[in-house]
Amino acid sequence: MPKRKSDCAHEELHPRAQALKELPRQALLGFRRELALQPFPQALCHLQEWPRLVDELRDVEAKLVAEAVALALGGDIWCWALPSTVEEVDAAQGALKTMLEDGRQRLLAALRNGDNFCAAVKQHCGKKDGQALMRLGKTRVMWLLGASPEEGIEWTKRKRRRPRRKGKQVTEAESEESFSSEKNEPSEAKKTHDATLQFLRSIREKRNAKMQETTC
Numbered sequence: 001m002p003k004r005k006s007d008c009a010h011e012e013l014h015p016r017a018q019a020l021k022e023l024p025r026q027a028l029l030g031f032r033r034e035l036a037l038q039p040f041p042q043a044l045c046h047l048q049e050w051p052r053l054v055d056e057l058r059d060v061e062a063k064l065v066a067e068a069v070a071l072a073l074g075g076d077i078w079c080w081a082l083p084s085t086v087e088e089v090d091a092a093q094g095a096l097k098t099m100l101e102d103g104r105q106r107l108l109a110a111l112r113n114g115d116n117f118c119a120a121v122k123q124h125c126g127k128k129d130g131q132a133l134m135r136l137g138k139t140r141v142m143w144l145l146g147a148s149p150e151e152g153i154e155w156t157k158r159k160r161r162r163p164r165r166k167g168k169q170v171t172e173a174e175s176e177e178s179f180s181s182e183k184n185e186p187s188e189a190k191k192t193h194d195a196t197l198q199f200l201r202s203i204r205e206k207r208n209a210k211m212q213e214t215t216c
Contacts (some may be wrong), residue, residue: 017071
């Protein structure tokens with residue numbers, strides 16, 4: 001029976017994941033953060049104490065290295081590679097630059113405190129400028145604000161990934177927390193629609209009541 005492409009990819013990743021698993025966990029977590037925020041050659045500098053491993057990874061696609069890091073860490077951990085998300089990271093960095101240092105520190109403190117991500121971003125960055133941060137997700141925003149690699153992984157472990165819908169791929173942003181709270185909030189259009197339906201329902205009930213009185 002021929003192997004599926006996904007099976008082959010998993011086998012290809014396994015040796016690299018095994019090699020990465022030999023690293024101290026602190027170093028592996030730091031490499032995870034660097035992969036998400038730095039160009040691949042710069043991210044590899046984080047592993048300069050392990051030159052043989054750096055040589056093995058140098059010519060590997062950054063996305064595959066990120067997947068290997070996720071396998072090495074184990075659990076339901078998401079890892080990113082900057083080349084795949086460079087526009088989102090750049091946009092988030094630009095949004096953070098519009099904030100004063102005091103505002104950035106207050107935002108980081110709120111996120112560390114467990115405040116709702118979207119609500120905290122809107123409060124400290126504003127809804128318009130905060131869109132770029134919400135697209136990037138809580139973990140990487142915390143890293144951009146100066147959080148340690150461990151803080152990122154602790155958040156990811158607490159966050160449960162949503163089940164996939166049939167025929168629909170879940171994106172990295174959806175796997176995180178990007179717009180989750182906003183999606184759960186009823187929109188103004190929905191509120192108006194519900195109010196209209198309730199109004200029409202009351203008119204129909206009154207009309208039916210009058211028809212029954214006339215019939216009697």
